[in-house]
Amino acid sequence: MTRTEHVALKGTRDGLVLYLDPVANFELLMNELDNLMKNSDQFLQGATVRCYAGKREFSEDEHAGLTTVLKQNGLELAGWMTSEEVYLPKARSYVPDARWEEGMSEGHCLFMERTLRSGKSVQYEGHVVVLGDVNPGAEIIATGNIVVLGSLRGVAHAGATGDRKASVSAYHLAPTQLRIADLVTRAPDDGTDGRGPEIARIKDDQLMVEAAGMSGWRGKAR
Amino acid sequence: MGEVIVVTSGKGGVGKTTTSANIGTGLASNGHKVVLVDTDIGLRNLDVVLGLENRIVYDLVDVTSGNCRLKQALIKDKRFPNLFLLPAAQTKDKTAVNPEQMKALAEELKTEFDYAIIDCPAGIEQGFRNAIAGADRAVVVCTPEVSAVRDADRIIGLLEAAELRNPKLIINRLRPDMVKRGDMMDISDILDILAIELIGVVPEDESIVVSTNRGEPAVMDMGSKAGEAYRRITKRIEGEDIPLMNLDVPVGIMDRLKRLIGIG
Numbered sequence: 001m002t003r004t005e006h007v008a009l010k011g012t013r014d015g016l017v018l019y020l021d022p023v024a025n026f027e028l029l030m031n032e033l034d035n036l037m038k039n040s041d042q043f044l045q046g047a048t049v050r051c052y053a054g055k056r057e058f059s060e061d062e063h064a065g066l067t068t069v070l071k072q073n074g075l076e077l078a079g080w081m082t083s084e085e086v087y088l089p090k091a092r093s094y095v096p097d098a099r100w101e102e103g104m105s106e107g108h109c110l111f112m113e114r115t116l117r118s119g120k121s122v123q124y125e126g127h128v129v130v131l132g133d134v135n136p137g138a139e140i141i142a143t144g145n146i147v148v149l150g151s152l153r154g155v156a157h158a159g160a161t162g163d164r165k166a167s168v169s170a171y172h173l174a175p176t177q178l179r180i181a182d183l184v185t186r187a188p189d190d191g192t193d194g195r196g197p198e199i200a201r202i203k204d205d206q207l208m209v210e211a212a213g214m215s216g217w218r219g220k221a222r
Numbered sequence: 223m224g225e226v227i228v229v230t231s232g233k234g235g236v237g238k239t240t241t242s243a244n245i246g247t248g249l250a251s252n253g254h255k256v257v258l259v260d261t262d263i264g265l266r267n268l269d270v271v272l273g274l275e276n277r278i279v280y281d282l283v284d285v286t287s288g289n290c291r292l293k294q295a296l297i298k299d300k301r302f303p304n305l306f307l308l309p310a311a312q313t314k315d316k317t318a319v320n321p322e323q324m325k326a327l328a329e330e331l332k333t334e335f336d337y338a339i340i341d342c343p344a345g346i347e348q349g350f351r352n353a354i355a356g357a358d359r360a361v362v363v364c365t366p367e368v369s370a371v372r373d374a375d376r377i378i379g380l381l382e383a384a385e386l387r388n389p390k391l392i393i394n395r396l397r398p399d400m401v402k403r404g405d406m407m408d409i410s411d412i413l414d415i416l417a418i419e420l421i422g423v424v425p426e427d428e429s430i431v432v433s434t435n436r437g438e439p440a441v442m443d444m445g446s447k448a449g450e451a452y453r454r455i456t457k458r459i460e461g462e463d464i465p466l467m468n469l470d471v472p473v474g475i476m477d478r479l480k481r482l483i484g485i486g
Contacts, residue, residue: 117378117379118373118376119380136372136375137375
């Protein structure tokens with residue numbers, strides 16, 4: 001990031017964003033912007049940039065001035081951002097990332113130290129661990145893995161942004177519905193109790209549930 | 223200083239009003255000064271269950287909006303001089319009262335009474351929020367049905383969010399014969415999901431219908447099984463640790479014969 005007193009240029013995951021001080025004088029802004037550009041590296045050449053200046057409205061002349069200054073420095077004005085866009089960025093589109101590809105052993109993790117009751121929804125960018133039950137009517141949506149140290153009877157969606165390597169595991173796995181990435185399944189209609197800890201993951205384009213741990217391998221296609 | 227206990231469930235028709243009436247009457251018969259508050263504004267029933275419908279002059283909304291004093295709206299019960307009812311308004315709706323007014327009312331009731339039992343309306347909207355606003359404790363009523371358990375679970379979550387910790391559970395309308403046949407959820411199935419303390423199991427009982435229609439709570443009927451269950455619940459609410467009622471179905475003569483010859 002490069003910045004001066006009233007102007008800042010930031011690279012975000014949605015592209016370059018130019019922040020302009022909403023209360024600063026326009027001439028001052030343009031001078032600072034020009035200096036900032038002159039001092040910055042050449043790698044910005046040809047990029048498009050979006051601007052944000054809070055609630056401030058620019059006149060047509062000012063807008064043209066800004067476009068010119070940017071153009072002189074090899075940048076193109078792509079548009080304006082609203083406050084909502086700046087403070088609530090779009091959900092990140094899933095980009096396969098080397099670290100995640102390797103078995104997803106790392107990443108952000110949310111610990112919920114209580115039972116999730118009906119009506120509760122947890123959404124998290126990363127893994128979710130529940131120390132308690134997930135009751136019917138509750139849902140967990142995570143971009144990573146879901147682990148429930150208790151009964152999972154609600155809805156669980158792991159790898160919600162498309163990661164097919166994600167898994168859902170629970171001490172008692174009996175979800176209303178189980179989703180991993182783009183696959184959806186539900187628990188079999190016949191009651192299945194007391195199977196012990198299980199883990200669900202995708203194998204050969206199918207959601208498989210198998211016993212977790214060392215005591216035997218009881219894979220079952222659903 | 224008294225205690226305010228809200229009786230709630232989420233789902234309608236599981237027996238909140240019947241439970242409120244019976245707990246209130248039971249506590250009063252044990253000598254406590256009790257007030258029953260009906261917060262189901264627009265669909266009041268508690269007055270009917272207690273047989274006090276024809277005595278209503280002022281109601282809850284009159285009190286909270288300052289149309290009358292609390293004393294004027296309280297109706298004394300037919301049987302117990304230490305049991306009172308604060309009826310709901312029938313011609314208004316839930317928005318006629320707000321949670322702040324209910325809190326103030328609860329504080330006022332606590333100075334007068336040992337127990338204030340609040341009968342909560344079904345649902346999770348304003349009526350529910352009003353009912354729980356002033357409560358110190360909560361009792362959740364649930365029938366052995368999947369839908370009722372689901373709603374009770376949601377309600378427990380909302381109670382916890384409203385800082386009403388450790389709600390107690392009453393399982394109502396249980397049919398031991400159906401449970402035995404495996405046609406009805408049993409107590410452990412329900413406790414598995416809800417995971418809160420159980421303070422009573424009330425069996426399905428025809429005498430409840432009769433007593434409700436007559437306006438005489440079953441808790442006073444010594445021959446009623448449901449009445450016995452409510453008497454035990456009352457004692458548990460008072461803090462006494464007594465066992466749950468034995469709900470085993472009496473063994474039929476055929477079963478006994480089978481057991482005798484060793485095939486049962």
